[in-house]
Amino acid sequence: xxxxxxxxxxxxxxxxxxxxxxxxxxxxxxxxxxxxxxxxxxxxxxxxxxxxxxxxxxxxxxxxxxxxxxxxxxxxxxxxxxxxxxxxxxxxxxxxxxxxxxxxxxxxxxxxxxxxxxxxxxxxxxxxxxxxxxxxxxxxxxxxxxxxxxxxxxxxxxxxxxxxxxxxxxxxxxxxxxxxxxxxxxxxxxxxxxxxxxxxxxxxxxxxxxxxxxxxxxxxxxxxxxxxxxxxxxxxxxxxxxxxxxxxxxxxxxxxxxxxxxxxxxxxxxxxxxxxxxxxxxxxxxxxxxxxxxxxxxxxxxxxxxxxxxxxxxxxxxxxxxxxxxxxxxxxxxxxxxxxxxxxxxxxxxxxxxxxxxxxxxxx
Numbered sequence: 156x157x158x159x160x161x162x163x164x165x166x167x168x169x170x171x172x173x174x175x176x177x178x179x180x181x182x183x184x185x186x187x188x189x190x191x192x193x194x195x196x197x198x199x200x201x202x203x204x205x206x207x208x209x210x211x212x213x214x215x216x217x218x219x220x221x222x223x224x225x226x227x228x229x230x231x232x233x234x235x236x237x238x239x240x241x242x243x244x245x246x247x248x249x250x251x252x253x254x255x256x257x258x259x260x261x262x263x264x265x266x267x268x269x270x271x272x273x274x275x276x277x278x279x280x281x282x283x284x285x286x287x288x289x290x291x292x293x294x295x296x297x298x299x300x301x302x303x304x305x306x307x308x309x310x311x312x313x314x315x316x317x318x319x320x321x322x323x324x325x326x327x328x329x330x331x332x333x334x335x336x337x338x339x340x341x342x343x344x345x346x347x348x349x350x351x352x353x354x355x356x357x358x359x360x361x362x363x364x365x366x367x368x369x370x371x372x373x374x375x376x377x378x379x380x381x382x383x384x385x386x387x388x389x390x391x392x393x394x395x396x397x398x399x400x401x402x403x404x405x406x407x408x409x410x411x412x413x414x415x416x417x418x419x420x421x422x423x424x425x426x427x428x429x430x431x432x433x434x435x436x437x438x439x440x441x442x443x444x445x446x447x448x449x450x451x452x453x454x455x456x457x458x459x460x461x462x463x464x465x466x467x468x469x470x471x472x473x474x475x476x477x478x479x480x481x482x483x484x485x486x487x488x489x490x491x492x493x494x495x496x497x498x499x500x501x502x503x504x505x506x507x508x509x510x511x512x513x514x515x516x517x518x519x
Contacts, residue, residue, distance in 0.1 A: 156248075178229045181505065190224060212397075239260075242265040252274075252508075256290045259293040260296075272515070276302040277307075282354050294315040302323070303322070303423040321506075326496050334432070338478060340412050346414050347415045356460075357388075359463060363470065366467040371471075376394065379398075414430035416439035416442070433489075441457050454490075
């Protein structure tokens with residue numbers, strides 16, 4: 156197939172990593188893939204100065220330009236300016252894929268010769284900072300939907316009355332995320348992904364860690380993120396790494412006894428799965444991917460959203476488990492991940508694209 160992927164702003168987000176992986180895997184399977192995006196819009200001096208005053212630091216041009224497509228060796232064609240991608244910017248193809256609500260608006264206006272129109276949905280983007288009503292309208296567009304968790308499938312079916320939705324769960328790169336059989340750390344260690352986005356639940360997470368710290372004064376906390384926190388936000392004992400190399404992530408996961416996710420909403424959320432690949436049990440709220448993957452008490456634990464008490468008690472349960480109990484959680488976390496590869500996911504993604512093409516052909 157000739158496939159066009161439309162990106163809004165290739166960067167170092169988890170969702171962009173997924174898109175880059177599929178682009179690379181589809182090329183390896185013999186498809187011709189074009190990735191097209193507007194020219195990168197860099198931070199202005201005024202925006203940089205504002206960040207500096209807030210304490211989140213200066214972001215270099217190299218950091219702003221870094222993205223998963225480059226890391227995976229997938230070429231991206233950028234427009235001459237930062238503007239919407241139009242039909243005249245893309246080649247004729249069998250299928251064209253929108254990857255974000257803005258790109259769905261663009262793709263909806265493409266002529267039929269640009270290919271069957273697909274909307275790859277990795278989150279229900281109706282949250283603070285987005286034009287919610289405008290976003291909702293994109294889910295009503297006549298684009299074939301592919302999504303990554305049962306929650307998103309149900310949302311598209313029940314809220315937006317679209318019965319034709321393909322489920323393609325994410326996987327983990329086993330060459331990047333892995334660990335040999337290991338024991339609990341001598342010093343109890345907790346890890347998490349830092350994000351300033353409200354629905355990631357950093358406020359709840361800090362309360363949970365604070366309560367765990369009261370019970371375990373020797374607690375070690377490791378975290379990383381693609382944005383820098385305000386200097387006053389994270390306690391001094393937190394070990395934060397800004398945009399670590401992909402190979403470094405495995406080392407971070409491998410140092411943790413428990414990986415904590417306190418999100419209020421997630422389309423999927425890759426870090427818990429990556430942590431499990433590195434034999435780290437997960438404690439997560441009931442969101443997106445964790446709900447599909449975590450089996451209570453077998454490879455991790457699930458708690459209600461914003462339930463600080465339950466999350467704290469569950470983290471302590473993992474820390475207080477015997478070596479044998481922790482190893483059972485660790486082994487099953489690892490086993491869960493290796494049962495389903497990115498090649499398996501790409502096979503499902505390819506099938507979904509074929510369904511979109513067939514449906515488009517029958518319609519015309």
